[in-house]
Amino acid sequence: MADDAGAHRAIPEVEVSGPTHRRGPLRPDRLQSVRTRVSGAGLARLFQFGDAVALLLASFAATRLMNLPEVMWLGAPTLAIVLLVATGAYSMSARERLRRRFGRLLIAAAAAGGAAGTIYSLLDPAFPVIGCATWVAAAAAALCTTQTAWMFVLRRLRAKGQLTPNLVIVGGTAAAQRLIRRALKTRDVNILGIFDDRKDRVGPEVCGVPVLGKTADLIDHRILPYVDRIVITVPPKASARISQLLERLAPIPNPISLLLDDDDDEMQSRAVGRIADFDLMHISGASEKSSYLLVKRILDLTLSVLGLIALAPLMTAVAVAIRLDSPGPIFFRQRRHGYMNEEIVVWKFRSMKVEETDHKAARQVTADDDRVTRVGKFIRKTSLDELPQIFNIITGEMSIVGPRPHAIGMLSGGAEASKLVETYAHRHRIKPGLTGWAAVNGSRGPVDTAEDVRRRVALDLEYVERRSFWLDISIILRTAPCLLGDSGAVR
Template sequence: MARMEYTQDIAGDQPATLARKAARGARLYRSSFGRALQTLDLLVILVVMAYVFRVATEENVLSAPLSMLLPMAFGGITLALILREHDLYRFEVTPNAETHGIKALGAVLLALPSTAAIGALIALCVGRVAAAGAWEASIATLLAGSIIVSVHFLSALILGAMNRAGLFSLNVVIVGATPLAHKLIEEAKASGDISVLGVFDDRMDRAKPLPNHVKLLGDLDDLMSWPHLPSVDRVIVAVSSTAQSRVLQLVAKLRSMPNKVVLAIDMQGFDSDGTTIGRIGNRPVAYVSGAPEDAKRAFWKRVQDLVLGTIALVLAAPVMTLIAVAIKLDSRGPIFFRQKRHGFNNQAFDCWKFRSMRVETTDACAAQQVTQNDPRVTRIGRFIRATSLDELPQLFNVLNGTMSLVGPRPHAIGMKTGDQESEALVAEYAHRHRIKPGMTGWAAIHGSRGPVHSAEEVAERVAFDIAYIRDASLWLDLWIMLRTLPALLGDKGSVR
């Protein structure tokens, strides 16, 4: 009898805000918004391509020769793929319209030379008729891209407003008035991604007051009969994972509900901000260090390395030839210098460089780092080290897959800072090896390049490298490559 009275009190004491949230529900999802936007982009590409083709050739698309249509078709496919691969259809919880618009503009600017290159290749294979189609494809890509950038900017503005109105937030209830539940409620208020309708706990006498005016609504039986249950998108079990018997008991009872039930991972003292959820086989796991491999990202980074690395090698070939001749004339010994360095997952590889030291003083283990006016360095060596031209042979490493164009700079195995090995000075040093090393990197463009002579300098470089690994993307790579030359030319203080 007492419990029935308590339940009625709860039902009659629902705040108006709770009723509104529950009645509204979370029937809109950002993923659906993204799919709709992708469909709209495809429609824009098709209509613009057909319009440009019709105006330029005065021919109907359906009756035009295949040789004329191929550049246009591949141009449209290229633009659509680049837009998709740059995550333009996956929005943040609170999207920034300017950032999203710039990201869309970057994708379009990348698509333009790609479309022109594909069109030129088709023209070489098919003939002069396709060459005209290649020019039209580039115009169509520019026009369609301009419309798409505007659409994405407006979409991000609209989505941000809808998110602030709560249209995309998941309605959830939490089972267990635990410290983890308190943390989830605080995070929900900060992110706006979920709306906590209330908390249920079968141990009411132990429950403490909840933050942000969230109500304790009853026990599990109250949850089962709660009138707003149809509007709940997730039931979150926030009980400590160490209390296995209680977790199993709760989950067994909640599984009879039609709502999706999820178990919040408390990690028992681990920093959840550095934790990523993934799977190994059929079992869910929490990554407390590193993250699940992103096969798509790795594939596109490899494509980027092969395409841009090949172009860079072709452009650098005359300079490399002159450097090789100068090294040979300046001092006896080989043109190239190979040094064992740590690469991806601490694997050793041969890093190629132009030889800049005299053969008899070559330091393969970097036991003694280079100093100002180092007598071991040759005359040509001083010039190519100061300009970083000695690093150009690492393009061979990029093409054979042991290095990337952008990443943490590879250090020699056993490299010392003072009397200690550099990797022993900073606990997170090995984290640098979670991706392939690069010819340039985030640390390099921020002035952390060349020898490191103190534990503080090692820590600074590692911090830059870890920041890059966390935020790595195609656009960040392109920005780093763009900044590399000015950073090198403007750096007069680093000893190299």
């Protein structure tokens, strides 16, 4: 792996400064990275679960009060949730009127209660009609209460910029202008800027949104970690131009979509809604499953907290050994690539002499490297130097399983590793990990040559495409045997 490098302060949130025209009317005052933002799909499932719990409690109370059949309290809530999902109640559109939203809730409650009541009355002629009405009233009250709470949560998240998607537009076309005008009306999306190869012809801004550069400037632009999606607004008929743009944007890890050009204002309005819900013509980028991400995060937190408790004595012993072995701090911090090219500060136990630390990973570690301390040799060989990254996992910057984070500007064979493989940044489509598919398949330690970099990236991208909960479990179980079995690896 890249060697210890110092980064002596945390990375601050990006403050938007400068003249208003450089920010544009659709750029929030404070940008938040994609990693720290809330998943709309995951939030919708959380709301569904909350509604289901509220309906079950209301149903239980109604059945007890009116002496209804026991099965009533389970069947009717299930039907109500199915109706709410089918009618789009969890689309979370900021434009939906309250009258329509609450009307939908009442209709779902009445339909579910009426259907269940009808079925049960056929089975039992003595089924009380008033009992059905009581269930509908209880269910409607429960749904109205929970949905009011959800609207409050959504309002807070949107105000903080944690839910509204951040977009970047490629192509200052007429379609881009209509998209921006519609976004100004609805505020469903934030448009951070425009990139166009015809910058001199397009001008410094399009409908107030600043033109930040040409397409090539987007590849390494510092705004990328804050962009949820890149939207190409070039007319679909210009297939050659679209292919050219996709080729140029290939190194970018962010999802890319094509906005179908349409002159109809109503169709454009729907397009903005689809963008807000991330439902466009998907071209490239990982399509995440919110259920997998939720389970993965729960696994990360559970194992990292338990690991921190269990390994606290060992980590204390390592810290004491480092302090006694050589002068200098116990920990060091290094700036590395995180999710969507975000710069994160990764923690490790210091394993090198302070005066020999390689802050930019310009020199890979070699066998019997004279920069490594006596304790450093042991903790590097056993990977104990990586244990402080448990804190990175707890804060959400890293995961237990994922591509190993590389130092920013890391050199391999005299060349910058990120420039050796065109799709290098695609490994940043997921959070970096403490262990990973590459590590358990022999690609562990320094990458000294271009071929080493290509193999590491190939294995990382294989994991990005195949990742699943069970693959993560398999990698975790294989990690310890791999660490014990590759004693010859240079660390």
